[in-house]
Amino acid sequence: MRLLNLLKIAFKAIILNKTRTLLTMLGIIIGVASVIAMLAIGEGSKESIRSTISAMGSNMITIRPGSDVRGGVRQERSAMETLTLNDYYAIKDQANLLTYITPLVNGSGQVINGSNNWPSTIYGVNQEYLKIKITELQSGSMFTDAEVQTAAKVALIGQTVVDNVFPDGQDPVGQMIRFSNIPFKVIGVLEEKGENTFGQDQDDVVIAPYTTVQKRILAIDHLNTIMASAISEGEAPEAVTQVSEILRKQHKLTASEEDDFHVRSMEELISTFSSTSEMLTILLVAVAGISLLIGGIGIMNIMYVSVKERTKEIGLRMAVGGKGSDILMQFLIEAILISITGGILGVILGLTSTVFIEKFLNWPTSIALYSIIISFAVCAITGIFFGWYPAKKAAALDPITALRYE
Amino acid sequence: MSKEIIKIEDLKRDFVMGTETVHALRGISFTIHEGEFVTIMGSSGSGKSTLLNILGCLDQPTDGSYKIDGLKVKDLGRNQLATIRNEKIGFIFQSYNLLARTSALENVELPLLYNSKVSTEERKKRAIKALEMVGLADRMDHTPSELSGGQQQRVAIARSLVNNPVMILADEATGNLDTRTSYEIMSLFQHLNKQGITIAFVTHEPDIATFSNRTVVLRDGNIIKDYKNTNILSAAEELEKLPKQDD
Numbered sequence: 001m002r003l004l005n006l007l008k009i010a011f012k013a014i015i016l017n018k019t020r021t022l023l024t025m026l027g028i029i030i031g032v033a034s035v036i037a038m039l040a041i042g043e044g045s046k047e048s049i050r051s052t053i054s055a056m057g058s059n060m061i062t063i064r065p066g067s068d069v070r071g072g073v074r075q076e077r078s079a080m081e082t083l084t085l086n087d088y089y090a091i092k093d094q095a096n097l098l099t100y101i102t103p104l105v106n107g108s109g110q111v112i113n114g115s116n117n118w119p120s121t122i123y124g125v126n127q128e129y130l131k132i133k134i135t136e137l138q139s140g141s142m143f144t145d146a147e148v149q150t151a152a153k154v155a156l157i158g159q160t161v162v163d164n165v166f167p168d169g170q171d172p173v174g175q176m177i178r179f180s181n182i183p184f185k186v187i188g189v190l191e192e193k194g195e196n197t198f199g200q201d202q203d204d205v206v207i208a209p210y211t212t213v214q215k216r217i218l219a220i221d222h223l224n225t226i227m228a229s230a231i232s233e234g235e236a237p238e239a240v241t242q243v244s245e246i247l248r249k250q251h252k253l254t255a256s257e258e259d260d261f262h263v264r265s266m267e268e269l270i271s272t273f274s275s276t277s278e279m280l281t282i283l284l285v286a287v288a289g290i291s292l293l294i295g296g297i298g299i300m301n302i303m304y305v306s307v308k309e310r311t312k313e314i315g316l317r318m319a320v321g322g323k324g325s326d327i328l329m330q331f332l333i334e335a336i337l338i339s340i341t342g343g344i345l346g347v348i349l350g351l352t353s354t355v356f357i358e359k360f361l362n363w364p365t366s367i368a369l370y371s372i373i374i375s376f377a378v379c380a381i382t383g384i385f386f387g388w389y390p391a392k393k394a395a396a397l398d399p400i401t402a403l404r405y406e
Numbered sequence: 407m408s409k410e411i412i413k414i415e416d417l418k419r420d421f422v423m424g425t426e427t428v429h430a431l432r433g434i435s436f437t438i439h440e441g442e443f444v445t446i447m448g449s450s451g452s453g454k455s456t457l458l459n460i461l462g463c464l465d466q467p468t469d470g471s472y473k474i475d476g477l478k479v480k481d482l483g484r485n486q487l488a489t490i491r492n493e494k495i496g497f498i499f500q501s502y503n504l505l506a507r508t509s510a511l512e513n514v515e516l517p518l519l520y521n522s523k524v525s526t527e528e529r530k531k532r533a534i535k536a537l538e539m540v541g542l543a544d545r546m547d548h549t550p551s552e553l554s555g556g557q558q559q560r561v562a563i564a565r566s567l568v569n570n571p572v573m574i575l576a577d578e579a580t581g582n583l584d585t586r587t588s589y590e591i592m593s594l595f596q597h598l599n600k601q602g603i604t605i606a607f608v609t610h611e612p613d614i615a616t617f618s619n620r621t622v623v624l625r626d627g628n629i630i631k632d633y634k635n636t637n638i639l640s641a642a643e644e645l646e647k648l649p650k651q652d653d
Contacts, residue, residue, distance in 0.1 A: 005519045005520075005522075008519075009519065012508070012512075016507050016508075312503065313505060315503075316499075316503045316505075316516075317516070317520070318464075318488065318491075319462070319464065319491060319497050319503075320491065320492060320497060320516055320517040320520065320565070320569075321488050321489065321491045321492020321493070321517055321520040321521065321569075322488060322492075322520050323484070323485045323488040323489075323520070324484055324485070324488075325485070326520060399464045400459050400464050400465060403464075403499070403503070
């Protein structure tokens with residue numbers, strides 16, 4: 001018997017039982033829609049984390065002093081003075097996978113302008129810092145090489161600092177402020193970046209030449225951090241290895257000794273956060289998958305009832321020449337048609353609800369093509385799997401008993 | 407002598423019920439030739455339903471031989487039996503067995519759906535022709551619920567004709583109808599028979615047998631009578647004789 005005829009018969013049976021078919025489909029529709037929506041939410045949050053981190057400079061590499069043991073006591077990292085300017089020069093000269101590099105010293109203190117003051121953090125860096133952090137200037141300009149050499153008392157400030165110490169809206173560029181009682185001339189204002197993923201206000205900063213901060217504020221000659229950017233995000237892990245090797249040589253560490261520094265790329269951070277949101281996605285999809293399974297059982301249930309209800313019809317079809325395989329195919333196609341139609345409606349519902357979630361709940365979403373393909377495939381398989389048993393049962397009926405069935 | 411449509415020899419059918427064996431058919435033989443209109447009579451339990459199932463290739467005999475249109479039926483598998491049912495036999499049932507909510511035309515097309523040799527256009531053409539033969543050309547789009555019992559049985563007859571079978575097998579085809587309508591149906595059968603269609607009609611109503619040209623009577627699994635009907639009544643004439651309905 002031709003497949004087209006079977007399709008016609010199955011289609012007819014579905015049309016004749018519109019309400020029942022629709023109710024059966026509902027399970028599949030909800031299952032598929034929730035798989036798609038859940039995956040979209042999961043993917044969305046993963047992407048949003050990735051993009052926040054990228055905005056911070058995804059190819060950024062931070063080098064910090066590691067823990068050290070003095071007299072058997074492990075020391076706090078900030079107490080370490082193992083990172084020096086010599087390390088900075090060594091990396092700058094030898095590493096070829098880095099585009100920008102800056103020493104970094106930081107300390108907190110009070111920013112004062114007349115009667116206004118604000119607690120903030122000062123970062124002592126060189127000119128390349130803004131490039132590493134992918135930060136532009138709102139107004140003014142960056143300090144020059146000469147100003148770094150001479151430890152000039154110039155500073156750039158973030159928007160939060162501007163709002164708090166220049167509350168009457170005057171242009172801060174050219175004004176004098178004091179940080180920890182040292183006067184600084186404001187030469188620029190950083191563009192607004194807002195909070196980062198970790199809730200840290202990226203605009204609450206004061207940036208000055210590292211020489212100035214080292215000598216005039218902190219009175220130290222070591223570095224807290226060295227920051228650099230790899231030539232690309234992909235090269236970041238390579239660059240990390242390269243920097244580690246340079247530093248081990250620089251610190252004259254023997255093969256048996258641990259690193260006395262930490263080199264980290266943002267890649268690690270991204271993967272840490274991604275894995276968290278991935279867990280969540282798996283959980284959501286598992287729940288959605290269960291509802292899809294229940295939808296499948298619904299199909300089996302209805303097909304089973306349908307076979308019982310149409311026993312006489314099956315008997316007649318067999319009497320006029322329908323083979324067992326024809327009957328099997330008829331019911332199987334019916335189950336597959338129901339699940340595939342349900343799948344299509346589910347995809348549509350899933351996409352619409354994703355759009356609604358994005359619009360009205362303001363959750364980041366991202367519809368992955370694979371989620372549509374997977375849920376659709378699962379749907380078709382569900383139809384075959386759960387349609388098989390009732391169809392087999394129908395095909396095995398004895399035509400005589402089926403015909404006499406009341 | 408004309409072609410042998412059905413030839414059964416020493417046909418037996420036993421049913422095993424637990425430890426007991428029921429002999430539904432105890433070795434019967436007869437031949438139906440092309441163009442015959444045979445009624446198979448018998449009270450309930452006589453074995454006529456069992457015989458009908460075997461003649462209709464829905465069941466296999468325990469012993470003996472059965473040939474339809476020259477084809478040996480014994481030892482054929484389920485699928486081969488289905489093909490024989492599809493190509494050689496037209497079934498008519500007591501309760502019509504039409505598909506609900508399906509138009510008369512589609513009901514008639516049903517057997518051809520299971521025959522891959524028939525194209526969609528030809529299927530429709532043949533179904534319309536079959537409906538014309540039973541006088542329902544104007545009711546093609548009606549569903550069974552929109553048709554009277556007699557009309558439904560006509561659709562069923564059209565369905566049995568559509569695959570050009572070698573024989574029509576009717577199982578108490580008038581059992582659900584009133585006298586007037588069953589005479590109408592019988593007159594249709596007689597008309598079809600005159601056009602050369604072989605009919606085997608299973609019934610327990612003696613007056614139906616008077617319209618056929620041969621009667622086979624079964625009792626307890628044996629043929630007790632098999633005679634040519636010398637005085638065939640015309641169902642159309644009998645219908646005339648029935649008291650007029652006052653409506």
